[in-house]
Amino acid sequence: xxxxxxxxxxxxxxxxxxxxxxxxxxxxxxxxxxxxxxxxxxxxxxxxxxxxxxxxxxxxxxxxxxxxxxxxxxxxxxxxxxxxxxxxxxxxxxxxxxxxxxxxxxxxxxxxxxxxxxxxxxxxxxxxxxxxxxxxxxxxxxxxxxxxxxxxxxxxxxxxxxxxxxxxxxxxxxxxxxxxxxxxxxxxxxxxxxxxxxxxxxxxxxxxxxxxxxxxxxxxxxxxxxxxxxxxxxxxxxxxxxxxxxxxxxxxxxxxxxxxxxxxxxxxxxxxxxxxxxxxxxxxxxxxxxxxxxxxxxxxxxxxxxxxxxxxxxxxxxxxxxxxxxxxxxxxxxxxxxxxxxxxxxxxxxxxxxxxxxxxxxxxxxxxxxxxxxxxxxxxxxxxxxxxxxxxxxxxxxx
Amino acid sequence: xxxxxxxxxxxxxxxxxxxxxxxxxxxxxxxxxxxxxxxxxxxxxxxxxxxxxxxxxxxxxxxxxxxxxxxxxxxxxxxxx
Numbered sequence: 001x002x003x004x005x006x007x008x009x010x011x012x013x014x015x016x017x018x019x020x021x022x023x024x025x026x027x028x029x030x031x032x033x034x035x036x037x038x039x040x041x042x043x044x045x046x047x048x049x050x051x052x053x054x055x056x057x058x059x060x061x062x063x064x065x066x067x068x069x070x071x072x073x074x075x076x077x078x079x080x081x082x083x084x085x086x087x088x089x090x091x092x093x094x095x096x097x098x099x100x101x102x103x104x105x106x107x108x109x110x111x112x113x114x115x116x117x118x119x120x121x122x123x124x125x126x127x128x129x130x131x132x133x134x135x136x137x138x139x140x141x142x143x144x145x146x147x148x149x150x151x152x153x154x155x156x157x158x159x160x161x162x163x164x165x166x167x168x169x170x171x172x173x174x175x176x177x178x179x180x181x182x183x184x185x186x187x188x189x190x191x192x193x194x195x196x197x198x199x200x201x202x203x204x205x206x207x208x209x210x211x212x213x214x215x216x217x218x219x220x221x222x223x224x225x226x227x228x229x230x231x232x233x234x235x236x237x238x239x240x241x242x243x244x245x246x247x248x249x250x251x252x253x254x255x256x257x258x259x260x261x262x263x264x265x266x267x268x269x270x271x272x273x274x275x276x277x278x279x280x281x282x283x284x285x286x287x288x289x290x291x292x293x294x295x296x297x298x299x300x301x302x303x304x305x306x307x308x309x310x311x312x313x314x315x316x317x318x319x320x321x322x323x324x325x326x327x328x329x330x331x332x333x334x335x336x337x338x339x340x341x342x343x344x345x346x347x348x349x350x351x352x353x354x355x356x357x358x359x360x361x362x363x364x365x366x367x368x369x370x371x372x373x374x375x376x377x378x379x380x381x382x383x384x385x386x387x388x389x390x391x392x393x394x395x396x397x398x399x
Numbered sequence: 400x401x402x403x404x405x406x407x408x409x410x411x412x413x414x415x416x417x418x419x420x421x422x423x424x425x426x427x428x429x430x431x432x433x434x435x436x437x438x439x440x441x442x443x444x445x446x447x448x449x450x451x452x453x454x455x456x457x458x459x460x461x462x463x464x465x466x467x468x469x470x471x472x473x474x475x476x477x478x479x480x
């Protein structure tokens with residue numbers, strides 16, 4: 001064993017460069033891709049930074065995603081962790097067979113074909129927001145004008161949540177995903193969202209419409225509580241993630257003009273570009289986190305039953321053993337196989353929706369405003385190191 | 400080669416369809432994998448392997464059928480077309 005070189009470390013969040021994971025992660029990946037990690041509550045667990053080990057663990061049923069078995073690697077995230085313990089319908093935090101039962105009810109709604117059918121509507125929504133930007137004129141905050149509202153409106157229409165109520169759920173969602181929120185704030189935001197969506201679920205049962213929640217209410221035996229949990233999960237997941245990819249992705253392209261030009265001018269490159277931006281930026285910058293259900297040996301490391309493993313997909317996506325020149329943004333490379341949507345049975349349910357939104361939104365934005373540029377010095381763009389999902393808080397742009 | 404799909408393990412992520420829509424599809428009901436061509440031609444072998452490799456849940460595997468009608472790993476027969 002190589003214990004001498006691998007003293008426990010704590011998980012870093014501070015970045016030197018806004019697009020690169022914290023520097024220590026690259027160093028540790030080289031030294032020891034599975035190394036001891038000291039958790040804030042005193043637990044001695046693990047940190048995985050290598051691609052092969054990360055992928056293996058995410059696919060391994062001997063690792064659980066149950067919140068009650070996990071230790072959080074980030075002290076500030078304790079509130080989020082505790083607030084989602086065993087809520088009905090929150091299948092992200094369940095193991096099979098519970099997870100399987102819920103996920104199976106939803107997968108038919110998020111197929112590649114279904115997402116393809118949404119394309120005309122997503123194009124229309126994108127066009128509307130670009131028109132509004134053009135009318136308003138720059139400088140403008142791209143997050144508020146484009147990156148957040150497009151995925152937010154899309155997921156609302158898909159689920160059947162009134163978009164007019166967005167201030168409420170966008171605010172709750174942002175409290176839930178802030179590392180600075182206290183447990184009380186998180187509990188209050190969660191309750192507020194559950195009350196709101198609980199009412200919506202009962203309404204959809206009484207007066208069904210043509211949307212996902214009405215469909216689930218009519219065609220499944222889900223209880224109101226379960227359906228409310230599922231809707232909450234999908235609503236949060238559906239707009240925060242893509243929103244941050246659109247904001248941070250545009251920022252990354254603005255800092256790499258040749259790459260930006262390729263995405264703007266070459267339709268052939270867009271598919272690869274989306275995968276590459278997902279890989280390079282990895283907005284899921286903490287975790288995912290798993291707990292060993294039994295003793296597991298991986299690459300000569302013995303992970304004992306009960307130990308928590310934090311899998312830095314951000315570091316794994318920069319592993320030179322998997323991606324050549326991993327620290328370069330290269331929108332023409334085939335970057336599929338990245339772990340940004342996870343791997344294993346919990347791999348992102350909405351990933352094909354996210355891809356569809358990004359494939360439409362990036363080139364549409366860049367073509368509408370060929371002169372798009374930052375309206376502030378780059379160092380003044382506020383980065384989301386304080387949020388569960390990484391990205392930019394604001395992106396002031398003009399054209 | 401012959402593709403084996405375990406719909407019980409499939410989580411409907413759609414990675415195989417995204418990678419190779421000529422060979423893989425998803426069920427309208429629950430999004431699980433549907434094989435459009437369980438024995439794709441040898442010319443597609445590389446693309447099939449990449450698609451299988453992308454599967455997040457381990458629902459896809461390949462039984463190699465070398466040349467004619469020989470038994471392959473797992474004893475699955477195929478015509479190697």
